[in-house]
Amino acid sequence: MTDPHLVVPSNPTPNGDLHLGHIAGPYLGADVLRRAARARGDDAAVLLGTAWQNSHVLQTARRQGREYLDLAAENARRIEESFAAAGIGYDVMLRHGDIPDIERATRTAFARLRATGAVTVRDASAWYCVECDDWRFQGYVEGRCPYCDSGDAYGVDCEGCGQYHDDAELRDARCATCGTAAVLRPLRRAFLDLEPQREWFERYLAEATLGPPVRAFASAALDRPLPSIAVTFVGEVGFPVGDHRLYPAFELAPRYAVMVARWRAGAMPVKATSSMVFGSDNAWERVLLFPAVLRGLRTGADDDPPLPSVLHMSHFYLLDGAKFSTSRGHVVGVRETVAAHGLDTTRLYLAVTRPESAPTNFSRAAVAGSPQARAVSALERWTSVPHAWTSSPPATVGLDHVMAAAADLDRALRPEDLSCVRAADAVVRLAAAAGTTDTTVRTAALHCLVNGAGALIPETAERLRAAFDVPVVAFEGPPDV
Ligand SMILES: [Zn+2]
Ligand SMILES: [Zn+2]
Known part of the structure; x- marks a missing residue:
């Protein structure tokens, strides 16, 4: 263990x-x-x-x-x-x-970082709305990212590239409350300086396991001076200092x-x-x-x-x-989707379309006819009429197909290699293998579906276990047959 x-x-x-x-x-x-x-x-x-x-x-x-x-x-x-x-x-x-x-x-961390000199207080500038007569931080100031030019930037955040920028670097800054152009005013505040910690960051990020998008983000961040991150601001939410x-x-x-x-x-x-x-x-x-x-x-x-x-x-x-936008109402609820398609179809569909390497799209119309929905409903049909198992069109896959899918599923479920997309793909392949008339292949596929695929389709895995009396054992890839 x-x-x-x-x-x-x-x-x-x-x-x-x-x-x-x-x-x-x-x-x-x-x-x-x-x-x-x-x-x-x-x-x-x-x-x-x-x-x-x-x-x-x-x-x-x-x-x-x-x-x-x-x-x-x-x-x-x-x-x-x-x-x-x-x-x-x-x-x-x-x-x-x-x-x-x-x-x-929070106060312990701040005090220690002040004491070590990682956090310093210095003169800088930040956005002010003259119209509203107030400072503009976080979601209260919108503009364009100084690095990627995305218009989806606000405060110190950019939803385009995800990199940190200083408040004062936000381009075309305007007040999110009244829409007026914001102006920079001097402000003395605390910063956490990361560039002096470069060596530590290079080592940490080299030793940690980073998924490919994190690796790309980290190398872009390390390619330029690491930011000095503002840790205090003028506002209403957050612990006062x-x-x-x-x-x-x-x-x-x-x-x-x-x-x-x-x-x-x-x-x-x-x-x-x-x-x-x-x-x-x-x-x-x-x-x-x-x-x-x-x-x-x-x-x-x-x-x-x-x-x-x-x-x-x-x-x-x-x-x-x-x-998706909660504030604009451009959303699909979780409960309505599960009510319409069932828990496991929803989970398996979200898994296969999960935006792991690029943004992906959810289309309400595509869920019902998807291979994921068909796989879940085929398995559900079999659990409700187990004796009808062999009357389904027999699949023509062999044991090697099950073993390969089991290995892929196991790898995709490990923290270092997490991929819901690849795990979902392996589950659909295992579901197809479960439809075969070959007892050895079917038993191996059922073991993987019950013990491994439960991470994605927990209700179906439990139904399969009960219907076919599959032993619950640790899932660590291809089963012994
Ligand atoms: Zn950006
Ligand atoms: Zn304003």
Whole structure:
């Protein structure tokens, strides 16, 4: 048995319910890793919390005339219902009762990084709206990215390239509230300087397992001076330091430390490994800021939260060719999709279309007739009438086909090689093999479907196990036959 594996997906923003785009990205990936590790007989946990400390939550609350934590709590409940509907499991969920511990860890990290000189305070400039007579940070200032020219940039974030830019570098900055051009004003604030840590980052990113999109992001980030990331701003959400606040993104590593402590729940410290699974819009936060802040929290003690050793990033999942958008109502709900197509068809379809190497598109019309839907319904038919098994058109695949699919499935379910796309493809091939009249081939395929494919199609795997009395054993690739 290997060390327990902690899977840390993005923190969903509670400015609304989850939509399919969220599930297809970080959450299906995290859930599949957790289920697959457990199917191998390993200990695995998914650590989660919603990102209530977010300017989009505050903006939504303002529009609705509500207190932002109340709105966040209500949406967190809906988010948890959507996770349940999609069969997404987790072991830790941070809630507002955890705020004192998160604040303590955040202040510890900030104080240590100040003491080591990693965080420095200096004069800089930031955007101000003269019309609104206020500073403009985060989602309150929109413009174009100084690196990739995307118009999908705001504050220090760019949804085009995912790279960090300084507030003052945002081009054509305008106030998101009134639309007026913003102006730069001097502001003294704290920065976390990463370029002096270049050697450490080069080593960390070389030793960690990075999925191909993370590898591309990291090499682009390392190709130029590493950024100085602003960690304080003027605003309303975030822990106060003087008359500024700490950026919510600075809390990510402290929140993770609290999650790890909750997962240990007072038990003896045990060694663990961890994976991060996030969307491309979180790239710099997860690849650059998170480890730098976590360094301020690690003391070399046995109960240090582990430095993530595997990083996976997904691209945007599109709906009818355009980005999902909660604020614009361009979304498909999780519950409505599961209600229309069933849990396993939804999961298998999201898996095969997951945006792992480029943005991909969800089309409502394509789900029902997809090979994934046909595979799930064929397996379901067989479980409801097992004696009719051999009356289906017999498949003409041999044992080598099952063995190859089993090896592909096993590899795609490992943290270092995670690919829901390849796992889903292997499941469809195994489903076809299960239709053969050859008993050896069918038994091998059923073993893989019950013990391995359960990571993607848990309900069908359980039905197959019950209908054909398949023994539950650790799934580690091609079975012994
Ligand atoms: Zn960009
Ligand atoms: Zn304004």
